[in-house]
Amino acid sequence: MKSVFKRRDFLAAGAALAGSLLLPSAHAAIRPRVRLGMIGTGMRGQVLLQELLRRDDVDVVALCDIEPVMLGKALKQVEKFGKARPQTYGEDRDPQAYKRMLDAGKLDGVIIATPWEWHAPMAIAAMQARVPVGCEVVAGITLQDHWDVLNTQLNTGTPYMLLENVCYRRDVMAVLQMVRAGVFGELVHLQGGYQHDLRAVKFNSGDPARPYGGGVEFGSKGWSEARWRTEHSVQRNGELYPSHGIGPCAMYSNINRGNRFTRINTFASKARGLHDYIVKQGGPQHPNARVQFKLGDVVTTTLACENGETIILQHDTSLPRPYSLGFRVQGTDGLWMDVNHSIHIEGKSKPHQWDDFQQWQDRYEHPLWKKYARTAEGAGHGGMDFFVIHAFVEALKAEAPMPIDIYDAVTWSAITPLSEQSIAQNFQTLDFPDFTAGQWKSRKPLFAFDDRY
Known part of the structure; x- marks a missing residue:
């Protein structure tokens, strides 16, 4: 993208925009096509690549991954769709290969x-190279990471979008319509979370053909997410994955x-689930049965x-349970x-009786779901991935502010290091930083109710 957003222009456009959760509707497309690159072609990357x-309106011109197996699978996807073979980076397993891709200067955006x-x-390097960023959820690890990402975006003006797909879930968007229409009255309390049995994601046999389950290996002996994600459960205790619920x-x-988080505290239960899974699946003599996991089973x-x-989030990924994000929206007139x-x-x-939600969802179906x-x-993910990629691409084409922008990204994601700090300080309640430096008071909601896009 040749033109670069200035900070004041970006903020002014965001405040004035009567847009949507998908695409700012007031902006017509400036460019018909965009040239995109992707860093990371593992299991999640391949879903987004599809x-x-x-x-x-998208040309995938560059792919970067230091795992040859995954890079090869991504290239087969491209071939299957009959698209031109992209330039590849990382075959030499150089962890900095992504910088060569960014420095090539041929990208309108990167995933x-x-x-x-x-x-x-990676996001900081992309923004410094003036390449707009669509980043998978979790903007950073430490609180300083979040300030660094924010300041880079503000200093460079390069667009950044957090690719939080749950904001596009069909029922979630219908409830957004209902909130805007005042169906629940004045909002009082909300809940959400990430309640998903990930034991077979955090452990596997180490066979790349079986990335989920089949064993209790992780780290260097694991594959896919078990290679890197499980270590966070070993070393960290906090709300490690907040954006699905908080978004x-x-x-x-x-x-x-028009609103902001002011205070935060976090409690964590004892950690038992991952250890029990290892013992049941691999036996008490397996070396991983001696691993001490820090992550509480329910945070x-x-x-x-x-x-x-008030808002409550729950992170619950180490115990047997059906999947649920546990949403609750409650106001003076009722709740969902x-x-x-x-x-x-x-x-x-x-x-004192519940109604089935389907009839309400049908009535308040978001125009984006009606159209797409x-x-x-x-x-x-039931269509959500189409919407989040569509949002990023259409905003790039229109050179419009990102619908889930840098302030959303760092605010939602910073819950993780703040939760870790709260737990480490005996569940202390902490002040929540204002990443907008007071601009939350004047920024306007970016949600329209039409289908002009």
């Missing part, structure tokens, strides 16, 4: 889908756009907001809960 390859610890340095809750409550974070709402797909609205529902549901069929 969405890029499905599009006629970062690497292990978490690489997100901040929608922050959108509902206008965080960074609970409470956030206070400037406008009086996703666990039982139910809603209760005073004066509309029978007293068929196009999104077959996309990852």
Whole structure:
């Protein structure tokens, strides 16, 4: 992207924009196509790559990965779609290969889908090279990482979007419509989280053909996420994956756009689930049965907001359970809960009884889902991955502010190091930093109710 957003222009456009969670509707496309690169072609990268390859307005011109097996799979994807072979980087296993890709100067944007610890340095390098960033969730590891990513974006003006796909979930977007329409009255309390049995993700046999389950290896003996993600459970104790839960809750409550987080505290339970899984699957004599995991099995974070709402997040990935993000949106007129797909609205529902949510979802279907549901069929995570990639690409084409922007990215992601600090300090309640430096007071919600895009 040749033109670079100045900080004041970026902020002014963001404040004035009556856009949407998908694409700022007031902006027409400036360029018909974009040339994109991807750093990280593992399991997640391949899902996002498929969405890029499905599009006629995207040329994937560069791929970077230091794992030849995964880079090879990505190239086969490109071949399957009949697209031109992209330039590849990382075959020499050089961890800095991504810098060569960025320095080539032929990219309108880059997708970062690497292990978490690489997100901040890669995003910073891309923005310094004036390459717009679409970064998978987790903006950084330490609190300083988040300030560094933010300051780089503000200093360079290079667009940055956090690729949080749950903000595009069908029921989540219908509830957004309902919040904006006042169905729940004034919001009082919200809940969300990441409640997902990841034991077979954090451990496997080390066979690249079986990336999930089949053993209890991790680290250098593991494969895919077990190679890097499990170590975070060994070394860290906190809300390690907040954005799936906090993203929608922050959108509902206008965080960074008329509201902000003010205080945070976090409690963690004891750690038993991962050890028990190793013993059951690999036996008590397996070397990994001696590993001491720091991550509590259930981590609970409470956030206070400037406008009086409270938000609870729960991270629960080490025990047997069905998948759920545990959403709850509660206001003076009623509430929605996703666990039982139910809603209760005073004066509309029978007293003390739940309504099935489907009829409400149909009534308040977001215009983006009305327009793109068929196009999104077959996309990852029930269609959500189509929407999040579409948002990034269309914003690039229009040279418009990113719908999930740098302030959203660092605010949501900074919950992790703050939660770690709270737990380490005996569950102390901490002040939440204001990454917007007071601009949350004047920034406006970026959600439209039409289908002009």
